[in-house]
Amino acid sequence: MSPKPGTPMGSASQPLPPAVDVAIVGAGIMGLALAYHLARLAPRLKIAVVERSYLVSGASGRNGGGLRMQWGDAGNVRLMMESIAECRGLAQELDINLWFRQGGYLFLARSEAGERRLIRNAELHAEVGAPTRLLSAAEAQAIVPQLAVDDLRLASFNPDDGVVFPWPFVWGYATQAVRRGVLLRTHTGVSRVEPRADGYQLRLTSGETLQAQRVVNATGAWSHGLNRGLGIRLPNQPHRHEILSSEPLKPFLDPLVVDLGSGLYFSQSTRGELVAGITLPDAADGSDTSLTLHSSLRFLGHISRTLTRLMPITAAMKVLRQWTGPYDVSPDGDAIVGPSPGHPGFIQVCGFTGHGFMMAPAVGRLLARWIADGTAHPMLTRWDPGRFAAGQQSRREDMIIG
Amino acid sequence: MSDRSFVCRCEDVTLAEIDHTLARGLATVEEIKRYTGLGTGPCQGKECVGLLCRILIDRGALRPADAQPFTARPPVEPVTFGSLAAAVLEDEQP
Numbered sequence: 001m002s003p004k005p006g007t008p009m010g011s012a013s014q015p016l017p018p019a020v021d022v023a024i025v026g027a028g029i030m031g032l033a034l035a036y037h038l039a040r041l042a043p044r045l046k047i048a049v050v051e052r053s054y055l056v057s058g059a060s061g062r063n064g065g066g067l068r069m070q071w072g073d074a075g076n077v078r079l080m081m082e083s084i085a086e087c088r089g090l091a092q093e094l095d096i097n098l099w100f101r102q103g104g105y106l107f108l109a110r111s112e113a114g115e116r117r118l119i120r121n122a123e124l125h126a127e128v129g130a131p132t133r134l135l136s137a138a139e140a141q142a143i144v145p146q147l148a149v150d151d152l153r154l155a156s157f158n159p160d161d162g163v164v165f166p167w168p169f170v171w172g173y174a175t176q177a178v179r180r181g182v183l184l185r186t187h188t189g190v191s192r193v194e195p196r197a198d199g200y201q202l203r204l205t206s207g208e209t210l211q212a213q214r215v216v217n218a219t220g221a222w223s224h225g226l227n228r229g230l231g232i233r234l235p236n237q238p239h240r241h242e243i244l245s246s247e248p249l250k251p252f253l254d255p256l257v258v259d260l261g262s263g264l265y266f267s268q269s270t271r272g273e274l275v276a277g278i279t280l281p282d283a284a285d286g287s288d289t290s291l292t293l294h295s296s297l298r299f300l301g302h303i304s305r306t307l308t309r310l311m312p313i314t315a316a317m318k319v320l321r322q323w324t325g326p327y328d329v330s331p332d333g334d335a336i337v338g339p340s341p342g343h344p345g346f347i348q349v350c351g352f353t354g355h356g357f358m359m360a361p362a363v364g365r366l367l368a369r370w371i372a373d374g375t376a377h378p379m380l381t382r383w384d385p386g387r388f389a390a391g392q393q394s395r396r397e398d399m400i401i402g
Numbered sequence: 403m404s405d406r407s408f409v410c411r412c413e414d415v416t417l418a419e420i421d422h423t424l425a426r427g428l429a430t431v432e433e434i435k436r437y438t439g440l441g442t443g444p445c446q447g448k449e450c451v452g453l454l455c456r457i458l459i460d461r462g463a464l465r466p467a468d469a470q471p472f473t474a475r476p477p478v479e480p481v482t483f484g485s486l487a488a489a490v491l492e493d494e495q496p
Contacts, residue, residue, distance in 0.1 A: 011427040054433045061436060167436050247444060247480060271439075295476050304486035315484030321446060321475040 009174040010055065010184025016210055020046040020183070022371065023202055023212035025190050025226060027051030028060035029166070029357055030349050031218030032173035032184075033364025034371075039180035042372040047182045048210060050202070052189035052222075056170045059220050060357060062293075062325025064243055064275050064402070066256050066267060067358040068105045068161040069130040072121055072399045073334075077128045079379050083362035084160055090361060094172030099165035099270040103254035106135075106143060107156045108310075114260040117398065118156045125158070132158040143255060146313040163256055163267045163275075166357055173364075192229055199345055214371065216347045217340075221291060221326035223350040232340045235388050236330045236351035240288045241277060241402050242299040244322040246314075248272030257310075258401055264306045265401055274317060277402045278303045293324040327354035333397035335359070337367065337383040338376070347371065348385045353400055409457065410450040412443020420457055429463045431455065431472045441472060444480060 010027065022038065024031045027049045035049050055061075067087065069080045084102075091098045109115045118134060125132035133156070140155035141147050178184050189205035199213040217223050221238035249272050256267035263279025280299055282288040300322060308315045328351055330336055336351030349367055352359060366377045405418035415438045423437050431454055434440055440454060441447030451471045458464035 008427045011429075054428075054430060054436075056436050057432070171437070246483075297476075300477070300486050301489065304483040308483050308487045315487065316482055318480035318482050319477060319486065320444065320480055321442070322477070323475050 007175055007179070009171055009178055010049070010051070010186050012185070012187035014183055014185040016048055016183055016185055016208060017046070018209075019211035020048045021212070022047045022214050022216065023200070023210055024049045024216045024218055025202070026058070026218035026220065026222070027055055027170075027174065027184060027186065028058050028218060028220060029170050029173065029360040030060075030220070030352075030364065031216065032170060032177055033360045034216065034218065034349065034367050035182045035184075036173045036177040036180070037365045037368030038371055039177055039182050041368050043180070045372070048212070049177070049182060049184045050188055050190055050204065050210070051184070051186045052205070054186055055174055056167050058222070059325045059328070060170050061167055062243070062323060063166055063354075063357045064265065064267065064277055065164045065166045065269065065357070066105070066161070066265070067164060068158065068256070070105055070107060070121060070125065070132055070156065070158050070161060070399065071397065072117070072124070073397050074124055074128050075379060075382055076397060077125055077130050079359060079362050081128070081130055083359055084162070086361040086365070087164070090172070094176050096168045096172035096175070098168050098172065100162060101164075101270055102160055102162035103256070103267070104143075104157050104159040105161035106140060106255040106257045108140065108152055108257065108259045109154045110151050110259070110261045111153070115154045117260065118154050121399070122156055130158060131160060132156055144253065144257060146252075146311050147257070148310055148312060157255065161256065163269060165270060169357075169360075190226065193226055193346070195230070195343070214345045214347060216349060216371075218349050220350055220352070220356060221328040223328065223348070227340070227348075230340070230343055230346060232343060232346070233389075234336055234340075234348070234351070234385055236328055236336055237289060238291050238326040239329045240290070240293070240324055241327050241354065242280065242295060242322060242324050243275065243277040244300070244303065244319050245269070246274040246276075247318045247320050249274070249317070259306070259310055262306045263402060264303065264310065266307065266311070273320070274314065276303060276307060278306060279402060291326055293326070295322045295324055327402075328356065329353050331388070333400050335363075335383045336385045337363070337380050338370075338385055341386045341389060351383075353397075354402055355400075409453055410438070410440040410443070412445050412449070413439040413441075415440040415450070417457070420454065421461075424461060424463060429458070431458070431470070435472050446475065447472060
């Protein structure tokens with residue numbers, strides 16, 4: 001059921017007061033999930049969310065909509081078990097159809113190195129309690145009969161992983177946040193953040209100013225600009241990723257399939273479209289680490305060759321549309337969350353390296369608690385923004401896809 | 403005109419749904435595309451975007467001089483993965 005006609009979910013004309021307790025910059029899923037949970041936990045806090053464009057204009061509206069527990073790090077597995085558990089009741093809670101479908105994730109290993117990764121991950125998942133199991137080529141083909149498995153060494157499958165349609169998540173959190181008193185202003189950028197004795201002053205592109213005791217930087221791949229203005233140096237940076245969708249077909253594909261060697265992933269959305277992306281070598285012109293969101297023919301050719309080899313039946317399917325979105329890439333593959341070095345009132349929730357959407361349901365809830373009453377959950381404190389300067393990067397999450 | 407008048411025939415988006423979207427505060431073609439799915443079917447908006455702009459102008463939500471289609475997404479028309487896989491594409495040549 002969709003929200004009642006006329007229920008607002010933010011607008012360019014939403015009035016803002018001169019001062020709020022918490023200002024969240026960026027109305028992607030991360031900023032809005034946080035705003036929603038914060039408004040529930042601390043109804044007395046005055047909360048504003050400022051978005052420079054329309055809802056779902058950034059990475060939250062451009063991703064492939066996958067949610068998986070299959071990670072290489074136990075902390076990420078646990079976090080995603082929480083996030084997926086949260087998604088089970090979220091359509092009712094947000095009163096909107098999220099098109100959440102648990103068809104599993106099927107990872108394919110065609111090399112010895114890939115095989116070792118899947119075996120190591122499956123052992124880790126068993127320790128944590130995620131229901132991942134290893135499959136032979138024949139077993140993988142039983143799940144996806146159209147798959148070419150001649151050089152497949154091993155597969156892993158987790159039936160609880162799944163896909164969603166990303167856009168309604170954003171509208172659902174926006175609607176419920178606004179319903180709880182959050183002020184959501186769209187089409188308004190933050191041009192500068194200035195420290196004040198009691199917090200910060202945000203200068204908005206509309207010419208207004210907004211005072212806030214605490215500010216949250218939830219602008220993902222665009223976060224660098226705001227941080228730099230405050231002298232906060234963090235190593236995350238944008239990286240272009242392309243994706244496409246096909247014409248809609250009857251349901252034929254249950255899991256989201258990932259080929260480890262090529263970085264190809266594809267799933268069938270609840271709308272029936274095949275949604276697919278792939279790891280593409282960077283273009284020579286340096287545009288891949290910029291925020292230019294152009295589409296390339298290079299991507300179409302590369303993904304079509306890889307996809308038709310792995311799923312020959314797709315040769316007859318038609319591409320309808322391709323687009324681009326940014327990953328907000330952190331050097332160790334892990335997010336950057338918490339008070340900024342030198343700026344305890346300026347809180348980061350960035351650096352999710354292409355998996356922010358799937359983590360947002362859990363991260364929004366945990367970060368809201370941290371901001372509301374100071375309870376810092378270990379799932380978030382391991383992502384301390386100070387770890388880079390302190391040289392405490394201990395590992396790199398190796399299950400980054402696309 | 404009936405509430406069941408279709409604006410986007412590929413994705414079955416009706417005039418009543420456009421009005422519902424406006425009532426929720428979404429007023430631009432990019433927002434309406436995403437909220438209703440208008441223009442995301444096989445024609446990729448070629449049939450419906452002009453009509454949508456006309457409706458927005460009639461409703462006072464858009465000035466004629468500001469009317470723009472949403473961002474065009476390649477390919478221009480649907481192409482099979484098979485033909486893309488077989489083609490030697492211009493920007494891949496050494």
